[in-house]
Amino acid sequence: MQQAPLYYNLISLGGLAALVAIARLCGLRRGPTAWRTLAWGLGLQLAMGALVFALPAGRGGLLAVNAALVKLLEFSRAGVHFLFGPLALGPGQQGSLGFILALQALPTIIFFMALTALLYQAGVLQRVVRWFSAVFVRSLGSSGAESLGVASLIFVGVESAGMVRPFLPSFTRSEFFCLLTAAMSTVASSTLGIYVATLHQSFPNIAGHLVSASLISAPAAIVVAKLMEPEIGQPLTAGRTVDPALGKYGGYMEAVITGSNDGVRLLVGIVALLISFLGLVALADGLVGWVGGLLGAPGFSLQTVLGWLGYPLALIMGVPPTDAAQVGALLGQRVLVTEIPAYAQLSQLLAQHGLAYDRSALLASYALCGFAHVASVAIFVGGFGALAPGRLGELSRLGLKALWAATLATVMTGCIAGIFASGGASLLGLGN
Numbered sequence: 001m002q003q004a005p006l007y008y009n010l011i012s013l014g015g016l017a018a019l020v021a022i023a024r025l026c027g028l029r030r031g032p033t034a035w036r037t038l039a040w041g042l043g044l045q046l047a048m049g050a051l052v053f054a055l056p057a058g059r060g061g062l063l064a065v066n067a068a069l070v071k072l073l074e075f076s077r078a079g080v081h082f083l084f085g086p087l088a089l090g091p092g093q094q095g096s097l098g099f100i101l102a103l104q105a106l107p108t109i110i111f112f113m114a115l116t117a118l119l120y121q122a123g124v125l126q127r128v129v130r131w132f133s134a135v136f137v138r139s140l141g142s143s144g145a146e147s148l149g150v151a152s153l154i155f156v157g158v159e160s161a162g163m164v165r166p167f168l169p170s171f172t173r174s175e176f177f178c179l180l181t182a183a184m185s186t187v188a189s190s191t192l193g194i195y196v197a198t199l200h201q202s203f204p205n206i207a208g209h210l211v212s213a214s215l216i217s218a219p220a221a222i223v224v225a226k227l228m229e230p231e232i233g234q235p236l237t238a239g240r241t242v243d244p245a246l247g248k249y250g251g252y253m254e255a256v257i258t259g260s261n262d263g264v265r266l267l268v269g270i271v272a273l274l275i276s277f278l279g280l281v282a283l284a285d286g287l288v289g290w291v292g293g294l295l296g297a298p299g300f301s302l303q304t305v306l307g308w309l310g311y312p313l314a315l316i317m318g319v320p321p322t323d324a325a326q327v328g329a330l331l332g333q334r335v336l337v338t339e340i341p342a343y344a345q346l347s348q349l350l351a352q353h354g355l356a357y358d359r360s361a362l363l364a365s366y367a368l369c370g371f372a373h374v375a376s377v378a379i380f381v382g383g384f385g386a387l388a389p390g391r392l393g394e395l396s397r398l399g400l401k402a403l404w405a406a407t408l409a410t411v412m413t414g415c416i417a418g419i420f421a422s423g424g425a426s427l428l429g430l431g432n
Contacts, residue, residue, distance in 0.1 A: 002356055002357050002358070003357070003358060003359070003422075004320050004357045004358075004359040004360075006422060008318045008320060008359060008418065009318065009418060009419055009420070009421070009422065011315075011318045011418070012317060012318030012363075012414075012415045012416075012417075012418025012419045013415070013419050014316075015315075015316035015317055015318055015411075015415045015418070016042070016412060016415040016416070016419065018316055019224075019316065019408050019411060019412045019415065020038065020042075020223075020227065022408060023223075023224045023227040023228050023405070023408055024227045024228075026227075026228045026401075026404070026405075027227055027228035027229055027230060030228070030229055030230050030232070031230030031231070031232040032230055033227070033230070034141070034226040034227065034230055034231065036140070036141045037140045037141055037142070037222060037223060037226045038223055038226075038227065040139040040140050040141075040219075041140055041219045041220070041222055041223035041226075042223065043139075044135075044139065044140075044219040045216050045219050045220055045223075045412070045413070045416045046416065046419070048212065048215060048216050048416070049216065049416040049417065049419060049420045050420060052209075052212045052420070053417070053420035053421055053422075054420050062205070062208035062209070062211075062212060063205065063208060064208075065207065065208045065211055066204075066205045066206070066207040066208030066209075069192075069196060069207035069208070069211070070196065070200065070207055073108065073193055073196055073197060073200070073207075075111075076108045076111035076112065076193060077104075077108070079107075079110075079111070080103070080104070080107045080108075084103050087100060087103045087104075088103055088104055089104075101198070101340070101344065102271065104197060105193075105194045105197035105198050106194060106267055106270065106271065107267065108193035108194060108197055109191065109193065109194065109263045109266055109267045109270070110260050110263035110264060110267060111193070111263070112189050112191075112192070112193050112263070113259045113260065113262050113263030113266065114255075114256050114259035114260045114263060115189075115259070116155065116156055116188075116189055116259060117249065117255040117256065117258055117259025117262070118252060118255050118256060118259070120249075120255065121249045121251070121252055121255040122252075125155060125156075126243075126244040128155070129148065129151045129152045129154075129155065129163070129244055130148075130151075130241070130243060130244060131151075132147075132150075132151035132154065132218070133147040133148040133150075133151040133241055133242070133244075134147075134241045136150060136151065136218075136219070136222065137239070137240070137241050140219065140222050140223075140226075142178065142222055142226075143175060143235035143236070143237045143238045143239075144237035144238075144239075144240045144241050144242035145164045145167035145171070145175065145235070145236065145237040145242050146164075146171070146175040146178050146179055146235070146237075147241070147242075148163055148164055148241075148242045148244060149163065149164045149179045149182070150178065150179065150182040150186075150218055150221065150222060151218070152164075152244065153179075153182050153183050153186050153188070153218070154186050154214055154215065154218050155188065155189050156188050156189065163244045164179075164242070165387050167236060167237060167242070168384065168387050168388035168391070169388045169390060169391065170236045171235075171388070171391070172231065172232075172233035172234070172235055173229060173233070173394065173398070174225070174226065174229045174230060174231040174232070174233065174235075175231075175235055176384070176391065176394065176395060176398060177225050177228070177229040177398050177401070177402055177405070178221070178222055178225035178226065178229070179384065180380055180381070180384070180395070180398055180399065180402035180406075181221045181222075181224060181225040181402045181405040181406050181409060182218060182221040182222065182225070182406075183371065183376070183380045183384075183402075183406075184370060184371045184372045184373075184376050184377075184380065184402060184403060184405075184406030185217045185218070185220060185221035185224075185370045185371075185372060185405075185406040185409040185410055185413075186214045186217050186218055186221065186370060186371070187210070187213075187214050187339075187369055187370060187371065191270075192207075192210055192211070192214070194340060194343075195210055195339075195340075195343050195369070196210065198340070198343050198344055198347055199343055199346065199347050199350075199365070201347070201351075203347070203350055203361065203365065206365060209362070209365055209366065209417075210365070210369050212366075213365070213366040213369035213413055213417070214369055214370075216366075216413045216416050216417075217369065217370060217409055217410060217412075217413045220409040220410075220412045220413050220416075221405070221406065221409045223409075223412075224405045224406075224408050224409045224412065225402075225405055225409075228401070228405050229398075229401075269379075270338075270340070273338060273375045274337070274338065274340065274341070277336065277337045277338065277374075277375065278337055278341065281302065281336055281337050284302055285301055285302040285303070288300065288301055288302045288305065289301050289302075303329050303333075305332075306328070306329045306331075306332025306333055306336070307325040307326070307328050307329040307332065308328070309328065309332045310327070310328025310329055310330070310331035310332040311324050311325055311328040312328075313328060313331055313367075313407075313411050314327040314328040314331065314363075316411065316415070317363050317367060317411055317414040317415050317418055318359070318363060318414075318415065318418035318419075319357075319359070319360050319363055319364070319418075320356065320357050320359065320360060322356045322357070323355045323356055323357055323360035326349065326354065326355065326360075327355075327360055327363065327364045327367075330342045330345060330346055330364055330368060331367060331368070331407075331411070333345065334368050334370075334372065334373055335372060335373050335374065335403070335407065336373065336374060337373070338371075338373045338375060338376075339368050339369070339370065339371070339372075339373065342368050343365075343368060346361070346364055346365065346368065349361075359418070359421055362417055362421055363414045363417055363418050363421070364414075366410075366413050366414045366416075366417040367410050367411050367413065367414030368410070369410065369413070370406060370409070370410040370413075371406070372403060372406035372407045372409075372410055373403075374403070376403070377399040377400060377402070377403050378399075380399075381395045381396055381398075381399045
């Protein structure tokens with residue numbers, strides 16, 4: 001792949017400003033601009049981007065995190081290999097039958113859910129989450145409860161609502177919107193393993209980049225949320241840090257068992273969504289192609305439509321026009337059928353040299369890193385609503401708007417990567 005000219009970094013910077021303007025226009029009638037949140041939020045994102053891409057120590061740290069996660073992923077496959085034998089062997093391994101998502105990537109969810117439960121029981125996860133929460137409260141001015149919710153979403157999924165459960169009934173509209181946006185903008189550790197397993201062969205350093213993307217997306221989500229739904233109420237935990245709950249499980253064995261069972265439920269849910277949504281999308285694609293044939297455009301498809309819809313966002317992000325249609329189609333695919341098929345498609349593009357620039361691959365991997373898809377609206381609205389049933393109606397009304405906000409936040413994360421990315425082939429691990 002080619003190396004893109006440096007002026008694309010400036011395009012990404014302009015795209016960041018454009019996304020801020022779009023988010024503010026979407027919430028112009030809701031209240032005043034949260035200037036403190038905007039300034040500190042952009043500052044945190046730029047600082048993280050500079051650390052990862054511009055500083056040698058940051059690059060070394062990213063590669064170290066990548067190596068650690070890849071090794072952890074290898075450990076997670078021990079049980080999978082025992083159960084499925086040759087079917088669990090990935091591409092490139094002797095005796096492999098090729099990449100099988102259901103047997104080689106998705107089962108890692110169970111391992112990571114169990115590991116997360118262990119870290120929670122040991123109190124490690126709470127300390128890390130509390131630190132991130134304190135940073136958000138003191139710099140971005142977000143309330144203690146919503147900061148805790150956003151911080152926990154970096155590491156766990158909808159189950160993070162349990163950490164802020166006592167405060168959910170008293171949440172303001174802005175706090176709920178911020179929590180929903182962050183839930184769809186970040187990724188949990190349980191699903192991070194899927195992305196790494198899917199992309200590692202064609203994108204060796206993907207693990208470190210995905211951790212970086214999820215961390216950058218947290219302040220991005222708060223910025224976009226507060227621009228679209230400014231705080232006009234009085235949060236119960238304004239200006240103070242909230243401690244996460246302790247002692248969720250009766251012991252470490254119970255933590256492993258419960259985490260594993262939660263992982264099975266999550267795995268089954270993801271499989272069900274993939275089967276139904278991919279089938280429905282195939283049906284829609286057939287209908288679109290049929291209509292296109294009647295109108296004299298036999299090559300017309302749903303992929304074409306998705307490419308058109310995502311094309312402007314890809315250009316704003318700083319993707320070269322040569323690759324913008326393909327990256328835009330991946331963004332559109334993520335919204336419809338979750339990020340897992342989109343990452344699988346990105347992996348195929350990398351393996352087949354379907355992208356002209358290494359920059360495009362990097363920005364796509366950052367922008368796709370999030371739960372910003374239609375299915376997650378039901379997952380998170382239902383999950384949070386179950387803990388605050390009196391606010392379910394308000395949560396439902398905010399769901400689709402939060403999906404748009406999360407899409408903007410993940411594209412903003414792609415812009416941050418685009419601002420600092422240069423000479424990407426070595427950092428990507430793609431070679432020259």
